[in-house]
Amino acid sequence: MSIAEIFGQNVFNDSVMRERLPKKVYAELRKTIDEGKTLDPMIAEVVANAMKDWAIERGATHYTHWFQPLTGTTAEKHDSFVSAPGPSGKTLMEFSGKELIKGEPDASSFPSGGLRATFEARGYTTWDCTSPAFLKEDATGVLLCIPTAFCSYTGEALDQKTPLLRSMEALNTQALRILRLFGNTTSKKVTPMVGPEQEYFLVDREKWLKRDDLIFTGRTLFGAVPPKAHDVEDHYFGQIRERVGGFMQELNTELWKLGVSAKTQHNEVAPAQHELAPIYAPANIAVDHNQLIMETMKKVANRRGLSCLLSEKPFAGLSGSGKHNNWSLCTDDGINMLDPGKLPHDNIQFLLVLACILKAVDIHADLLRESAADVGNEHRLGAHEAPPTIISVFLGEQLEDVVEQLISTGSATRSKVGGLLETGVSSLPALQKDATDRNRTSPFAFTGNKFEFRMVGSRDSVGEPNTVLNAIVAEAFCEAADVLEQADNFELAVHDLIKEYLTDHQRIIFNGNGYSDEWIAEAARRGLPNNKSMIDAIPALTTEKSAKLFEKFGIFTRAELASRAEVQYEAYCKAINIEALTMMDMASKQIIPAVIEYTTGLAASINEVTSACADADVSVQTELLIQVSDLLSDMKVALSKLAVAEETAAAQEGTKEKAHKYHDEVVPAMEALRRPADELERLVDRRIWPFPTYGDLVFEV
Ligand code: ADP
Ligand code: MG
Numbered sequence: 001m002s003i004a005e006i007f008g009q010n011v012f013n014d015s016v017m018r019e020r021l022p023k024k025v026y027a028e029l030r031k032t033i034d035e036g037k038t039l040d041p042m043i044a045e046v047v048a049n050a051m052k053d054w055a056i057e058r059g060a061t062h063y064t065h066w067f068q069p070l071t072g073t074t075a076e077k078h079d080s081f082v083s084a085p086g087p088s089g090k091t092l093m094e095f096s097g098k099e100l101i102k103g104e105p106d107a108s109s110f111p112s113g114g115l116r117a118t119f120e121a122r123g124y125t126t127w128d129c130t131s132p133a134f135l136k137e138d139a140t141g142v143l144l145c146i147p148t149a150f151c152s153y154t155g156e157a158l159d160q161k162t163p164l165l166r167s168m169e170a171l172n173t174q175a176l177r178i179l180r181l182f183g184n185t186t187s188k189k190v191t192p193m194v195g196p197e198q199e200y201f202l203v204d205r206e207k208w209l210k211r212d213d214l215i216f217t218g219r220t221l222f223g224a225v226p227p228k229a230h231d232v233e234d235h236y237f238g239q240i241r242e243r244v245g246g247f248m249q250e251l252n253t254e255l256w257k258l259g260v261s262a263k264t265q266h267n268e269v270a271p272a273q274h275e276l277a278p279i280y281a282p283a284n285i286a287v288d289h290n291q292l293i294m295e296t297m298k299k300v301a302n303r304r305g306l307s308c309l310l311s312e313k314p315f316a317g318l319s320g321s322g323k324h325n326n327w328s329l330c331t332d333d334g335i336n337m338l339d340p341g342k343l344p345h346d347n348i349q350f351l352l353v354l355a356c357i358l359k360a361v362d363i364h365a366d367l368l369r370e371s372a373a374d375v376g377n378e379h380r381l382g383a384h385e386a387p388p389t390i391i392s393v394f395l396g397e398q399l400e401d402v403v404e405q406l407i408s409t410g411s412a413t414r415s416k417v418g419g420l421l422e423t424g425v426s427s428l429p430a431l432q433k434d435a436t437d438r439n440r441t442s443p444f445a446f447t448g449n450k451f452e453f454r455m456v457g458s459r460d461s462v463g464e465p466n467t468v469l470n471a472i473v474a475e476a477f478c479e480a481a482d483v484l485e486q487a488d489n490f491e492l493a494v495h496d497l498i499k500e501y502l503t504d505h506q507r508i509i510f511n512g513n514g515y516s517d518e519w520i521a522e523a524a525r526r527g528l529p530n531n532k533s534m535i536d537a538i539p540a541l542t543t544e545k546s547a548k549l550f551e552k553f554g555i556f557t558r559a560e561l562a563s564r565a566e567v568q569y570e571a572y573c574k575a576i577n578i579e580a581l582t583m584m585d586m587a588s589k590q591i592i593p594a595v596i597e598y599t600t601g602l603a604a605s606i607n608e609v610t611s612a613c614a615d616a617d618v619s620v621q622t623e624l625l626i627q628v629s630d631l632l633s634d635m636k637v638a639l640s641k642l643a644v645a646e647e648t649a650a651a652q653e654g655t656k657e658k659a660h661k662y663h664d665e666v667v668p669a670m671e672a673l674r675r676p677a678d679e680l681e682r683l684v685d686r687r688i689w690p691f692p693t694y695g696d697l698v699f700e701v
Contacts, residue, residue, distance in 0.1 A: 003256060006253060006256045006257055007256045007257075007259065007261075008256075008257075008258075008259040009257050010058070010134050010135040010136075010137070010257045010258055010259070011132050011133075011134045011135075011258060011259035012051055012054060012055075012132055012133040012134065013132050013259060014132075016054060017029065017047075017050075020050040020053070020054060021046065021047065021050055022046065025043055025046045025047065028040060028043045029043060029047060029129065032129055033129055033130050034188075034189065034332070035188070035189070036169065039101070039127075039129065041097055041098075041101070042097075043097075044097035044098075044100050044101050044127070045096065045097030046097075047097070047100065047129075048095050048096055048097045048099065048100035049095070051095070051100065051133055051144065051146075052081060052093065052094075052095035052144075055081075055135060055142070055144040056081065056093055058135055058142060059137075059141070059142040060081070060135055060141075060142040060143060060144045061080055061081065061082075061141050061142065061143075062078040062079060062080045062081070062140075062141065062142075062143050062144070063078075063079055063081065063095060063099075063143065063144035063145075063146065064076040064077060064078050064079065064143055064144070064145055064146065065077070065103035065105070065125040065127075065146050065148040066145040066146060066147050066148060067105075067125050067147075067148045067149065067150040067159055067161065068150070068159050068160040068161050068287070068288075068291060068461060068463060069110040069111065069150060069158060069159050070110065070111040070112075070113075070158065070159065070160070070564070070567045071110065071111060072374070072459065072460055072461055072571075073291065073294075073295075073461075074291050074295065075105070075110070075150075076143070076145065077103075077105060078140070078143060079099075081093040081094060081095055082094075100127055100146065101126060101127045102124055102125070102126060102127075103124065103125035103126075103148065104122065104123065104124060104125075105123055105125060105150070106121045106123065107121055107122060107123025107150075107152050107153070107158060108121040108123075109121075110123075110150075110158060111158075111567045111570065111571070112152065112158055112563060112567070113562065113563030113564060113565065113566030113567040113570070114562070114563055114566050115152055115156050115158065115559060115560070115563040122152070122153035123150060123151065123152050123153065123158060124150070124151050124152075124153070125148035125149065125150050125151075126148055126149050126151070127146055127147075127148055128147045128148055128149050128161060128165065128284065130165075130282070130284060130285075131147040131284055131285050131288050132147075132259065132285075133145060133146045133147065134258050134259065136258075137257075138299060147161075147288055148161070149161040149162040149165065150162065156557065156559060156560050156563070157556070157560055160287065160461045160463025160464060160467075161284065161287070161463065163463075163464075163467045163555050163556055163560075164283060164284055164287060164463050164466060164467045164470075165284055166467075166553070166554055166555045167466070167467045167468075167470035167471045167474070167553070167555050168191065168192060168282075168283055168284065168470055170470065170471065170474040170553035170554070170555060171190065171192060171329070171470040171471075171473060171474040171477070172189055172190050172191065173474070174473075174474040174475075174477035174478045174481065175190035175329055175337065175474075175477055176189075176190055177477065177478070177481035177485070178337075178349070178352065178353065178356075178477050178480065178481055179331070179335075179337075179349075181481065181484050181485065181490065181494075182348075182349045184331075184335075186333055187331035187332060187333050187335060188331075188332050188333075189331065189332040190329055190330070190331050190332075190337065191282045191283070191329070191330055191331075191332070192282070192283040192327060192328070192329055192466065192469070192470050193280045193281065193282060193283070193286075193327070193328045193329070193330045193336075193450075194280055194281065194282075194283045194286035194287070194325060194326065194327055194462065194466055195277065195278060195279065195280030195281070195286065195326040195450075196277075196278070196286060196290045196323050196324065196325050196326070196456070196462045197264075197275055197276070197277040197323065197324040197326070198275065198276050198277070198290065198293055198294065198297075198323055198458065199268055199273060199274070199275045199321035199322055199323065199458050200273070200274055200275070200276075200297055200308050200309065200310055200321060200458060201270070201272050201273050201274070201308070201309040201314050201315075201321065201698070202244055202247060202272055202274065202301060202306050202307070202308055202309075202701055203272060203306065203307050203309060203697045203698065203701060204305065204306060204307070204697070204700060204701055205301070205302065205305045205306055205307045206305070207692040207696055207697055207700075208307035208697075210691045210692055211691050211692065211697075212582055212585060212586055212590075212691075213579075213582050213583070213586060214307070214309070214314070216578055216582045217311075217575070217578055217579050217582055218309060218310065218311035218314070218376070218459070219309070219311040219312075219313060219314045219315075219376065219379075220314060220315055220316070220694070220697075221579060221582060221583045221586065221670070221674065222583070222586065222587075222591070222674055222677050222678060222681070223315060223316065223678065223681070223693060223694045224678045224679075224681045224682050224693065224694065225315075225316070225317035225318070225694060226693065226694045226695035226698070226699070227695075228271075228699075235267050235268070235269065235270065235271050235273070236266075236267060236268060236269045237266050237267060238267045239267075240265075240266075240267060240274075241701065243304070243306070243701060244267075244274065244701060246304060247300060247301060247304050247306060248265050248274075248276075250300050250303070250304070251276070251296060251297060251300045252265070254296050254299075254300060255278075255292070255293060255296055258289075258292055258296070259289075260278055260289045260292055260293060260296075261278050261279035261281070262276055262277075262278055262293070263277055263278055263279050264276070264277040265277075268319065268321075269319040269385070270315070270318040270319040270698070271318070271698040271699055272697070272698040272699070272701050273318075273319060273321065276293065276297075278290075278293065280326060280328070280450075283327075283466045283470065286462065286466075287461065287462050287463045287466065290323070290461070290462050291461065294310055294459070297310070298310075306701070309321075310458050310459040311376045311458070311459055312374070312376035312377045312378075312379060312380040312457040312458050312459060312460075313376060313379035313380045313383075315694055315697075315698065316379070317694075318694070318698070319385050320379065320380035320383065320385065320386055320458075321380075321457075321458035322380065322386060322454060322455070322456060322457060322458055323456040323457065323458050323460065323462060324452050324453070324454045324456070325452065325453040325454075325456050325462050325465050325466065325469075326447070326450045326451070326452050327450060327451050327452075327453060327466065327469055328449060328450035328451070329353075329473075336449050336450075337349070337350070337353050338350070338353065338354075338449050338450055338451070339449040340354075340399070340449070342415075342417075343415045344398065344399060344402050344412075344415050345402045345405065345412035345413060345414060345415045346415070348494060348495075348498075351402070351406070351412075351498050352480060352494055352497070352498055354399070354403075355497070355498045355501035355502050355505075356473065356476035356477055356480055356501065357393075357451070357473055357476065358393060358501065358502065358505045358506075358508055358509065359476045359501045359504070359505045360472035360473050360475060360476040361391060361393055361444060361472070361505075361508055362504075362505040362507065362508035363472070363476075363505075363545075364468070364472040364545075364546075364549070365390075365391035365508065365528060365529055366529045366531065366537070366540035366543075367468050367472065367540050367541070367546055367549075368391050368444070368453070368455075368465070368468055368469070368472070369389060369390075369391050369455065369529065369531055369537050369540070370468075370531075370537040370538060370540040370541055371456075371464045371465040371467070371468040371469075372453075372455035372456045372457060372460070372465055373534040373537045373538065373568065374457045374459065374460040374534065374571070375534065375571060375572055375575040375576070376457055376458075376459055376460075376575075377455075377456075377457035377460065377534070378533060378534055380457065381455060382532060384515045385515070386454075386455075387441065387442065387443030387454050387455050387514060388443070388514055388515070388519065388520065388523075388530075389530055389531055389532050389537075390443070390514075390519070390520065390523045390528050390529070390530045391443055391444060391455075391508070391528065391529070392442060392443065392444065392508055392509070392510035392514065392519075392523065392528065393442070393444045393445070393446070393451075393508050393509050393510070394439045394442030394444070394445040394446060394509075394510065394511055394514075395446050395509055395511065396435070396437065396438075396439070396446060396511070397416060397435065397437065397511075398415055398416045398417075398435035399446060400509065400511055401415070401416050402415060403502055403506070403509065406498060406499055406502055407499065407502050407503050407506060410495060410496075410499050411495065415435070416435050417435055418432055418434050418435040434448070439511065439514075441513050441514035441515045442454070442510070442511075442514050443455045443514065453465055453469065467555065471549055471550060471553060471555050472549065474553055475549050475552065475553070476501075478552075480497060480501075483497060484497065507526040507527065507528065508528070510522075510523075533663055534568070534572055535569065535572055535656075535659045535660060535663050538565050538568045538569060538656075538659075539565070541561050541562075541564055541565045541568075542558075542561050542562055542565050546561060547561060566655055569655040569656050569658070569659040570655055572659045572662065572663075573649075573655065573658050573659050573662055576649075576662040576663075576666055576667060576670075577646065577649070577650060577662065577666075579670065580642060580645075580646045580666050580669075580670055581646065583642065583670055583673055583674070584639060584642060584643060584646070584673075586691075587635060587639050587673060587677060588639060590690040590691065591635070591677050591680065591690060592632065592635060592636070592639075593690075594684065594688050594689060594690045595628060595631075595632050595635075595680055595684055596632070597688055598628065598684045598685055598688050599625060599628055599629055599632065601685075602621055602624065602625045602628070603625060605621060606618045606621045606622060606625065609621075624683065627683065628680065628683055628684065631676040631679055631680050631683070632676075632680070634675075634676040635673065635676045635677055635680070638669070638672045638673040638675075638676065639673055641669050641672065641673075642666070642669040642670060642672070642673050645665040645666045645669040646666055646669075648661060648665065649661035649662045649665060649666050681693065
């Protein structure tokens, strides 16, 4: 089958709705999707019926409200279409408008950060008709998935979707005000467009099954860096191996069926690391699709005897995985507000948008950094191969030059242009160069007609980063519109405002090497926040500045913000606790017994040799025996210390205080246990080592 035939075949998309819904119902539903008009329950009834028929024709037996609780993944409870049998004993397939619109999962079983006590269990899922329903096909059969938002009985958001949708509405309202100021009367809607590039690792499933750390925590907790890592640069964009190619092909087909436009695939920097990028889509759909991408990657990998690692840093010493969140603002009639055109200095609307974004990112750098905080990302950010934990903006030569002109003289009169690429070979076509080079080290880079937020971790939802981005830009647009709508002379006022914003917030612009130590010092001089750990970043959620921002646009209440902070601390504590327990388990039940077996063998062989020949030189064996035994006793000491640290942290009252205990005491104790273990891995006979090494995992896929 061709891509065109496969694409979207499992999606209840616009063309299916147009074909299956009565004209009037279709038109009403479109108004809700496109203009946010409140949905009439009668309409929902008709849509539910059409959706059910369509799903059952394709073999569906169950449906689910598919939602995104604060666990980072998705949740689903399957209900069959079966209803109580009638007098004939036959069952009717039923699915009502009410079932489409509303579900009632038990809210107390999902993270709520104290918003819900166990006895206050009621929660609701409500249909998000702006993201199309789809069919998932797997071992459980065919399942109709209805994207929904998840709220508590009292209306607080308990998921990623609700605040995201709220932020999209806020941004739409404020962005339209900006467009109107510049005389645009035709655009009806502005939508944040998002294209998240997903990085991942693939390893052999049999080997994966031999490592408890991978099974329980998603990353390796022990492991020496192999002799070859990515020093020779032969993996990035390298030829895709057959087994991986087969995986990619099946993954693409599965995603295309779900209407996910998987577009680009390539090998990444580290061995066994790869990337998939979809074509950008409206933020809420992109967030849904990204969840589907991650889920499908895992599923397809398992089917093919592989395991897909989405952890941000599965292997210490090898490159980690992120999710580059490409973001722009597009109107319903095809205008990208982040497109500077050929001559940005002449595009006043673009310059205002840019100035607003710089202001937003500078004022709320702490919130943006927090939005990318997740436990796995701790090991990636600031590790000299991923953005540092400092937020800065890369503009590139062309825009930086325009900004400099504006700051120094109040107006910009010229834009640098790209020119031609000189290859020195006459038979190669002459290429027009971009006006700006790229910068891989920036956490927030302008890339032509979009910003790329590169801090986000590979396993994390892109829901929160986009909610924050939308919110902070909505605020800056709102403040600009408040001034400009009152201005007597718009031309003058807009120039003044652009200059003011750029001057006040230029400290956020940085075009140099974000991985360097000089930048860390320079950023400190500029007063930019540098919250190294996730637990230092979390308080940004509950500052007065943050509460004012989110309340103003109805995105989060103070209670919701406090609950999100609590959920983050909890997630940190739980993850580190599982990691610590897993390490102790592997050390005491696997590594230490293996090393003892090795030393026993070594000692026996020394005895054997000396009893056969008293003069034989056994200095090598003896030296090795001493070295290994020393490391073994270091391990034993570190193991006891880790056990104490873990117990103390687990007993600590207060989630925030507990998180700090884990961070300050358990994490260093884990590192101390790992050090001798990794050294032992280098010394001990590999036939005895109890689990596959990094080399086995990443080079033998
Ligand atoms: P690059 O190589 O510059 O990162 P790509 O064209 O490969 O650019 O795009 C990377 C990701 O950015 C893709 O997911 C793509 O769909 C997305 N993208 C491209 N243009 C936009 C845009 N205007 N808004 C949001 N995302 C975009
Ligand atoms: Mg990119």
